[in-house]
Amino acid sequence: METHNPIISRLNAQQQAALARLWTVLPAMRLVGGVVRDLLAGRSIADIDLATPEPPTQVMERLQAHGIHVVATGLQHGTVTAVLEGIPYEITTLRCDVETDGRHAVVRWTQDWRQDAERRDFTINAMSVDQADVLYDYFAGQADLAAGHVRFVGQAATRIEEDALRILRFFRFYGRYGQGEPDPQAMQAIASGAALLDGLSVERIWMELRRILTGPNVAAILHYMDQTGVLARILPEGRALARCLRLLDYGAPANAVLRLVGLSTDAPAVARRLKFSRAEAGQVRAFGQATPMPEPGMTDDDLRRLLADEPYDVLEGRVWLHQAEQVRTPDENTAFAQLRQRLQHIAPPIFPVAGRDVVALGGQAGPEIGRVIGLVRQWWLDGGCRAGAEACRMQIKHLLGAKAEQS
Numbered sequence: 001m002e003t004h005n006p007i008i009s010r011l012n013a014q015q016q017a018a019l020a021r022l023w024t025v026l027p028a029m030r031l032v033g034g035v036v037r038d039l040l041a042g043r044s045i046a047d048i049d050l051a052t053p054e055p056p057t058q059v060m061e062r063l064q065a066h067g068i069h070v071v072a073t074g075l076q077h078g079t080v081t082a083v084l085e086g087i088p089y090e091i092t093t094l095r096c097d098v099e100t101d102g103r104h105a106v107v108r109w110t111q112d113w114r115q116d117a118e119r120r121d122f123t124i125n126a127m128s129v130d131q132a133d134v135l136y137d138y139f140a141g142q143a144d145l146a147a148g149h150v151r152f153v154g155q156a157a158t159r160i161e162e163d164a165l166r167i168l169r170f171f172r173f174y175g176r177y178g179q180g181e182p183d184p185q186a187m188q189a190i191a192s193g194a195a196l197l198d199g200l201s202v203e204r205i206w207m208e209l210r211r212i213l214t215g216p217n218v219a220a221i222l223h224y225m226d227q228t229g230v231l232a233r234i235l236p237e238g239r240a241l242a243r244c245l246r247l248l249d250y251g252a253p254a255n256a257v258l259r260l261v262g263l264s265t266d267a268p269a270v271a272r273r274l275k276f277s278r279a280e281a282g283q284v285r286a287f288g289q290a291t292p293m294p295e296p297g298m299t300d301d302d303l304r305r306l307l308a309d310e311p312y313d314v315l316e317g318r319v320w321l322h323q324a325e326q327v328r329t330p331d332e333n334t335a336f337a338q339l340r341q342r343l344q345h346i347a348p349p350i351f352p353v354a355g356r357d358v359v360a361l362g363g364q365a366g367p368e369i370g371r372v373i374g375l376v377r378q379w380w381l382d383g384g385c386r387a388g389a390e391a392c393r394m395q396i397k398h399l400l401g402a403k404a405e406q407s
Contacts, residue, residue, distance in 0.1 A: 003135050007040070014085065022068075025062045028052055029130075030050065034047070037177075041177070049090050050089060052094070053111040060072065063082050071083065073090065078093035094109065117138045121166045122150055126141050152186055156186045168230070171224065171225055174221065175220070194232075197233045203274075203275060205274060213260060213263075214254040219249070226239070235263065240264065243263070243324050257283040294339055296336060301384030304346055316343060353373070357396060362400055363396070372400065380392060
């Protein structure tokens with residue numbers, strides 16, 4: 001279906017100027033996919049994806065001939081990137097699938113826009129707009145978008161067999177754009193094809209799961225993923241869905257690692273299998289440690305001692321997970337909220353002296369330095385981390401004096 005729709009005018013002036021310049025080089029080019037969907041939905045856009053019937057080498061030659069900087073970002077997939085005023089615009093040649101194996105596709109170029117749209121995952125992602133603001137909607141994507149329906153293009157089972165990652169993408173898009181019950185055909189095909197997820201790279205799985213865990217409607221999405229057997233496939237180590245749902249219900253922040261730790265019964269094993277980054281794996285370990293654990297009944301001095309050794313965000317994450325371990329009463333939830341607020345308002349204490357202070361006060365270089373600093377730091381911690389640099393230096397003098405008397 002073709003309709004005139006004021007899409008381009010919803011872009012900012014810089015984007016409109018860039019597209020006008022690109023259209024002088026590639027007049028058949030269209031906006032495609034997410035940018036069309038989000039402009040129709042009145043949402044902000046992150047990237048502008050474009051498609052054109054010309055083959056990628058020809059696209060590059062034309063852009064370069066008009067003085068536009070172009071990068072061959074994915075020639076084998078038909079994609080080049082035009083860069084205008086430092087902003088990238090991906091331009092992909094129309095494609096149709098020749099062969100698929102559930103992970104990768106062999107494609108050939110085509111000049112048929114409908115053929116290109118047929119290989120896309122969902123109807124809401126299969127729309128395109130030309131420079132005359134004509135919307136091309138071959139599969140009723142606009143109506144689906146308005147109704148909150150996330151539907152596969154064509155047969156759901158076929159789309160999933162082509163690329164099993166579309167299972168996770170379905171849940172991610174349903175969380176962002178879906179309303180009401182999810183599409184029955186999609187759910188049936190996902191349940192039947194969940195085993196295909198085993199053939200995906202772990203990096204692709206974590207990329208999508210991370211987006212799901214930090215997106216909207218996470219509780220509902222996790223329920224549907226569990227119902228279709230998807231959670232069991234991507235988290236075979238074990239799942240603690242009830243704990244994660246409590247974590248969400250109590251208002252935990254949209255931190256993917258925190259929510260993953262809440263969802264999994266063995267988060268460190270998940271982190272290893274899904275090849276988390278070093279920083280993410282470190283977060284898993286830090287959140288998962290049972291000690292030191294802030295408790296609602298602690299004094300400010302107790303909390304200050306904890307903050308001397310652990311960053312606020314780590315302690316906050318442990319508090320959220322501790323709270324979610326069981327169903328809490330309203331009073332208990334209030335106490336945990338107040339605990340996090342107290343932690344947030346306590347300035348992390350910094351131990352005010354170092355080994356050089358021991359040397360300056362007459363300490364001998366070597367093991368003696370570490371021994372004295374360790375004793376002074378424990379004294380400082382015992383006092384609620386309140387002692388300043390001068391008081392700590394006095395304690396160093398006291399320890400050095402006591403050692404000298406013993407000698």
